[in-house]
Every structure is written in structure tokens, then in C-alpha cells.
Amino acid sequence: MRVVAAALALFCAGFAAPDRVEYTLRPEMLDGAMRALGVSLTFTGDADGETVLELPSSWGGEEELWRGVDDLRAGDGASLGAGAGPQFRVLRYAPGARVSVSYRIIQDGEGPPVSQGRGRYRPVIQPRYFHLIGETALVVPDVDEGRPARVRVSGLPRGWRYASDLQHGGLAVANLRASVMVGGDFRVLNAPNGHARVAIRGAWSFTDRDFAREAGEIIGAQRAFWGDERQPFLVTVLQQEAAPGNRSVGGTGLSDAFAFFATPNADAGMITRTLAHEGNHTWIPGQIGGFPRDETLERGSYWLSEGFTEFFTGRLLVRQGVWGPAEFAADLNSMLDAYAQSSANTAPNARVIADFWSDNEVQRLPYRRGRLLATIWDARLRAEGRSLDAVLRAMRARARAGDPRTAGEMFLQVAREFGVDTAADLTTYEEQGALVRLSEDVFAPCGHVLTEDAPRFHRGFDIDATSANNNVIAGVDPTLNAYAAGVRDGMVLLRRDAGEIGNANVELVYVMRDGDAERTFRYLPRGHGAFTRQRFEIAPVLEGEALSQCRAVLAGN
Incomplete structure (x- = not known):
């Protein structure tokens, strides 16, 4: 029997699972309230006995994120030294040793999350729950990003739930940062069609079931557009406090999840639109070439990543039947109004790169301008019997085949091959900041685009x-x-x-x-003077075949 056991052990060793980077999260409780989240990190070190640890630094407009990392310590047989900056530490150990690091995730600020016009991306550690985004909470070792990884949670108090898009196999270090982890008094449920899982807390004007159903339907429609099978997808919903009379809805798209932030008075229409926008980020830009690795260059390509996402948000909501022509027009007109009145509507892309996180009007510009350019280019493609849909699907196929170009680089080439040269437009509108105008018949036969003077809002x-x-x-x-x-x-x-x-x-x-x-x-609420705006006016009689043709144009069918 010993011979058999020894042979079996050698056989298993020969097929052992590859070395994993392991994280274990554990709430630290005091008198029934959570005060921090303990993290244990273990991995096998390099042959040179040294690994750089990268702490959270800056992401999503948040800075000095390392302040949320407390009591960072090396385990037995290892030591920590200073790195090249406050976001780096150097871990030293015996060559090739299995090493461990521990730290605490804390909330570097008082009270529950408060709406500031965007989501709370910094770690949220509250007495009854936590909300973490990998980019802003995890200390990541500088190892091969293809190395397998696993994140687990232990010691949850009775009645607490945990949900993360990291709760499935096949994870690698590369998946850790673009992730979300929530735990506590969240309610976790699956969409009826199986396309989404939802983790939500707090009281809302809608039911959990309705939200989960709508999330599943939107994600399912987007997967159908791309021809994808059903895959794990998580939607987390964090409630934020707001000043009286204010409301806010926002979120951030991650690799196979999105983290949703809203004030409790948010209406269903705002939530539906945000769900659709963030869901599209599963594909745009990550699966069609992705961003440049440099964060500055990344901001310079937001005209595509955010503008195209805005364009396909409207297109797919019409295709799904959630919006009709009237809802599409209302949403577009709201954007056209804001674009026309914006103090930054003629800012060049260089200013977007410089001021995206510090000026709200500059931040909204690539969403608006990119959507308008996508509308113009799609109309040109439709005139040639093509569509922007086909261009993006071709980009995805090339990215999957190993094309190393970013989404912005690839788009110029693929669009040209499909019959539309976008280079001159990018120079005029993105680099130089010229005001984008839609042609009167861009949505024909749905109606026409008017250019008119209107009173200023104040x-x-x-x-x-x-x-x-x-x-x-x-x-x-x-x-x-x-x-x-x-x-x-x-x-x-x-x-x-x-x-x-x-x-x-x-x-x-x-x-x-x-x-x-x-x-x-x-x-x-009228100010002084007037401004020139564009407005999409639906044809007064739109029914029968004309309505079908209009839906086809808006939905890209």
C-alpha cells in the first residue's frame, strides 16, 4: 500500500495545479460592527528573492489610494522595504519561497458614501457592509499577469452575503484589478434569464426582482448583438447619500461586472440607461482592441470608448424594444442641449487629456462628441450598405486573432476598409475641437434634425x-x-x-x-441671451411601414 501511495503522490505532484496568487478577505468586527477588512496575500516568490508590491495609487479620478491600505506586513521569513514611490513596496525572501503578506483595507474618510457627481471608487468600509473595486483596494505583486489567481472570503458574520465577479474559475492576476467585491447586508439574486447576477442593498423605488430582470434582459440583448454565449456577469448597486433635491446615477464598467452607484431617489429611466451604458463596456473598448497602456493616452481615446458606448446604448435600447423613436429622440435632444450650452464644447482633445478628472464639462465632452461622430460615421456607412455594427464586430475579430493595435488605432483602418475615412474628422473635431453638427437627414425617415436658437438655461x-x-x-x-x-x-x-x-x-x-x-x-429657468442648438424632431405621422423603417435606422437593423 505504501508503494501505491508513493506512486500516487508522485503522479499527483506531476500534475499539480499551477502556482496561484491567493487572497483571503476577512471582516474585522468590533461590537458587531465592521471596522476594517483584513487581507491575506500569498504567492510563490521569484528565483531572485525579490518582488515589487504595487499598492492602489490613482484610478477613476481618485488619488493617493494607498491611504486605504493599513498595517501592511510581510509574513515569516520575509521583509518589506520602500519602493520607488508611496505606491510601491519591495518584498524580500528566500529565493523561490512561498511568501505571505497581510494588510487591512480601511475607509480613509468618515461616514457612508455621499454622491459627488460620480461613484465612490475608494474602498467603502461601513459597520454592516463593504464595497471594493480591485483597482482601489488590492495590493498586487509584480508577477506574470497570466499566473492563476483566487480571491476568497472567510469569517462573514451570520446573515452576511458576499458577491464578486471573481467568484469563478479561470482567474488570472490580470483579472484582479478590474473587479468588484461586496459583502454585508446585500441582497443577492439572479436574473430570470440567467444573464446577470445582482447584489443590491438599501430601499429603492423599484423591486429587487424588477431590477434583476431588467439587468438580465439588457445584458442578454448585448450578448446577442455580439453573438456571445451566456457568461457570468455581476451588477452591484451601492446607494449613496445626496443633498436635498439632488439625484445621481452612475457606475463603472469592469471586465465582467459593473459597479452601480445611485441616490435612493433615482428614477427607473436613469437606471435603465446607466445599466445599458455600463453593460456595453464589457465589449467597448476591451474586446475591440482596448486602451493604450499609458493612462494619459487612454484619456485621449475616450471619444471612442465612451462616445461609441453612448451611441450603442441608444441603438441597442431601441433594438431591444425598451425605447421607441420618441424615447431615443428625447435622450439625444437632452445631450444635444447640454453639448450646445457646454463651456467646453470646442475644447481640443488635448484638454480632455489634461482636465478630464478636474472639470465636469470637459469630462462629459468625449461622451457627447464621440456619440455624434459615431452617428455621422454610421450614417455614411449605411449609405454604403454597411453599418458601424459591422466595423466593431470586425475589430473584435481582429483583436481576438492577435491584432496588437488599440481600439482607436484599429478603428481608423477598419472603417477605411469599410468605405469611410475618419482621419480628417478626427483631426477637425477631436484634435482641433470644432463643433460637431448633424446633417438634417441623418435619421431619415424618422424625422429631421433642426438647428435653432433657444433661451439659455439658468x-x-x-x-x-x-x-x-x-x-x-x-x-x-x-x-x-x-x-x-x-x-x-x-x-x-x-x-x-x-x-x-x-x-x-x-x-x-x-x-x-x-x-x-x-x-x-x-x-x-432662463438666463440672458440665447444659444444655437440642434434638435431631433420626429416626423408628425410615424406609423406602419414608416415606423418600421425608422426603428430599423435607429436600431441599426
């Missing part, structure tokens, strides 16, 4: 100063309608009951506290 007070002043009204302009309606500096903004931010033709309704009284103010 709340009548300084919203930025008001928000910075704990919602105490500041900067009321005595020449505008808010003042005429009775709004004064020093009142406290409680909420907005009606109105469309950016639309000067829709009445705003604000509720404010004036001393001890609560008052309602109604007025048209």
Missing part, C-alpha cells in the same frame, strides 16, 4: 456655491426669473419637485425653507 442662483454652502442659497441674480419669483440668498434649498436641468422651457419647482416657513417657487 437656475437664477449659483448652484455650485449653494451646494458648497450646505444648500444655503447663494448668488441669486436679481435680473433673472428666480429673483422675480421670490428666491433670495440665505434661503435653504430642500428639494426640486419639477423641472428638467438644462431645459429653459420647462418650469422649475423648488421647495425652500425661508426662516421657519417652507415655500414653493415656480419659474422658467
Whole structure:
């Protein structure tokens, strides 16, 4: 029996699993509340006895992310030294040894997440839950990115749930950063069609079942567009607090998940659109060539990654039947209005690269301009019997076949092969910042695009100063309608009951506290002067064959 056992051991050793980089997460609890998340990291070291550890640094507009890493220690037989900067450490050990590192993930700030116009990408560690994005929470060793990896959780309190897009086999070090991990009082459920899993917490205006069903349907439709089989996909939903009267919806697309952030008053339409946008990032740009490795160059290609994602968000929502022509037009017109009034609408791409994370108007520019350029190029392709759909599918096929070019580089070549030369447009609109205009018949036979003058939108007070002043009204302009309606500096903004931010033709309704009284103010939010905008106007009679043709144009069928 010993001979058989020895032979079996040698056989198993010959087929042992490849060395894995292992993470174990464990909540640290005190009096029933979590105060940190302990992390144990183990891997087999290199033959030279030295490995650089990379701490979280900057990502998604967040800086100094290493501040969320506490008490970083080397295990027995190893030591830690300073690296080339605060985000690096050098781990030293016996050559080829199995080494371990431990640290604590902490929240470097007080209180629950608060909406700041975008998601909370820094680690969130709260008494009853945690929310982590790999880019901002994991310490990653500088090893071959193809090395197998595994992330586990242990010691969860009774009743806690854990969900991550890292909960499946075949993981490698390359998958660690573009991931999300949540645990605590999240509710975890599967979409009925099996295309998505949802982890959600907090109270919403919609049910968990409805959200999971819609997430599954949107992801399923996107997979059908790309001809993909069903694969694991996780949607996490983190609720954020907001100032009275404000609401926010956003998220970040990851490799096979997206992390969703919203205030509890977010409406279903905003959520549907964000789901569709972030779901598209599963393919765009990662599967059609990806980003340049340099972060600066990456920002320079957001016209494609974000602009094309915006374009296909509208296209696929129409194809799925979630939107009709009216909903498509309303969404496009809202963007056209914002683009026309933006202070950054003629900024060159060099400014996008420089100011993307520091100027909100600059940040929105590649979404808007890229969507408009995609619309123009798709119309040209359709005139040749092709479509932008076919261009992106061809790019994906080339990327899968090993084409080393980035998405931006590959797009120029593939589009040219399909009959559309985009180089001159990129020079004019991206490099030089010229204003993009749609042709009148770009959506024919759905209707036409009008170019018209419209009144400028203005709340009548300084919203930025008001928000910075704990919602105490500041900067009321005595020449505008808010003042005429009775709004004064020093009142406290409680909420907005009606109105469309950016639309000067829709009445705003604000509720404010004036001393001890609560008052309602109604007025048209018009500023001084006018601006030139474009607007997509649906044909007055659109039914039967004309409606079918219109849907085909908008859906790319």
C-alpha cells in the first residue's frame, strides 16, 4: 500500500495545479460592527528573492489610494522595504519561497458614501457592509499577469452575503484589478434569464426582482448583438447619500461586472440607461482592441470608448424594444442641449487629456462628441450598405486573432476598409475641437434634425456655491426669473419637485425653507441671451411601414 501511495503522490505532484496568487478577505468586527477588512496575500516568490508590491495609487479620478491600505506586513521569513514611490513596496525572501503578506483595507474618510457627481471608487468600509473595486483596494505583486489567481472570503458574520465577479474559475492576476467585491447586508439574486447576477442593498423605488430582470434582459440583448454565449456577469448597486433635491446615477464598467452607484431617489429611466451604458463596456473598448497602456493616452481615446458606448446604448435600447423613436429622440435632444450650452464644447482633445478628472464639462465632452461622430460615421456607412455594427464586430475579430493595435488605432483602418475615412474628422473635431453638427437627414425617415436658437438655461442662483454652502442659497441674480419669483440668498434649498436641468422651457419647482416657513417657487429657468442648438424632431405621422423603417435606422437593423 505504501508503494501505491508513493506512486500516487508522485503522479499527483506531476500534475499539480499551477502556482496561484491567493487572497483571503476577512471582516474585522468590533461590537458587531465592521471596522476594517483584513487581507491575506500569498504567492510563490521569484528565483531572485525579490518582488515589487504595487499598492492602489490613482484610478477613476481618485488619488493617493494607498491611504486605504493599513498595517501592511510581510509574513515569516520575509521583509518589506520602500519602493520607488508611496505606491510601491519591495518584498524580500528566500529565493523561490512561498511568501505571505497581510494588510487591512480601511475607509480613509468618515461616514457612508455621499454622491459627488460620480461613484465612490475608494474602498467603502461601513459597520454592516463593504464595497471594493480591485483597482482601489488590492495590493498586487509584480508577477506574470497570466499566473492563476483566487480571491476568497472567510469569517462573514451570520446573515452576511458576499458577491464578486471573481467568484469563478479561470482567474488570472490580470483579472484582479478590474473587479468588484461586496459583502454585508446585500441582497443577492439572479436574473430570470440567467444573464446577470445582482447584489443590491438599501430601499429603492423599484423591486429587487424588477431590477434583476431588467439587468438580465439588457445584458442578454448585448450578448446577442455580439453573438456571445451566456457568461457570468455581476451588477452591484451601492446607494449613496445626496443633498436635498439632488439625484445621481452612475457606475463603472469592469471586465465582467459593473459597479452601480445611485441616490435612493433615482428614477427607473436613469437606471435603465446607466445599466445599458455600463453593460456595453464589457465589449467597448476591451474586446475591440482596448486602451493604450499609458493612462494619459487612454484619456485621449475616450471619444471612442465612451462616445461609441453612448451611441450603442441608444441603438441597442431601441433594438431591444425598451425605447421607441420618441424615447431615443428625447435622450439625444437632452445631450444635444447640454453639448450646445457646454463651456467646453470646442475644447481640443488635448484638454480632455489634461482636465478630464478636474472639470465636469470637459469630462462629459468625449461622451457627447464621440456619440455624434459615431452617428455621422454610421450614417455614411449605411449609405454604403454597411453599418458601424459591422466595423466593431470586425475589430473584435481582429483583436481576438492577435491584432496588437488599440481600439482607436484599429478603428481608423477598419472603417477605411469599410468605405469611410475618419482621419480628417478626427483631426477637425477631436484634435482641433470644432463643433460637431448633424446633417438634417441623418435619421431619415424618422424625422429631421433642426438647428435653432433657444433661451439659455439658468437656475437664477449659483448652484455650485449653494451646494458648497450646505444648500444655503447663494448668488441669486436679481435680473433673472428666480429673483422675480421670490428666491433670495440665505434661503435653504430642500428639494426640486419639477423641472428638467438644462431645459429653459420647462418650469422649475423648488421647495425652500425661508426662516421657519417652507415655500414653493415656480419659474422658467432662463438666463440672458440665447444659444444655437440642434434638435431631433420626429416626423408628425410615424406609423406602419414608416415606423418600421425608422426603428430599423435607429436600431441599426
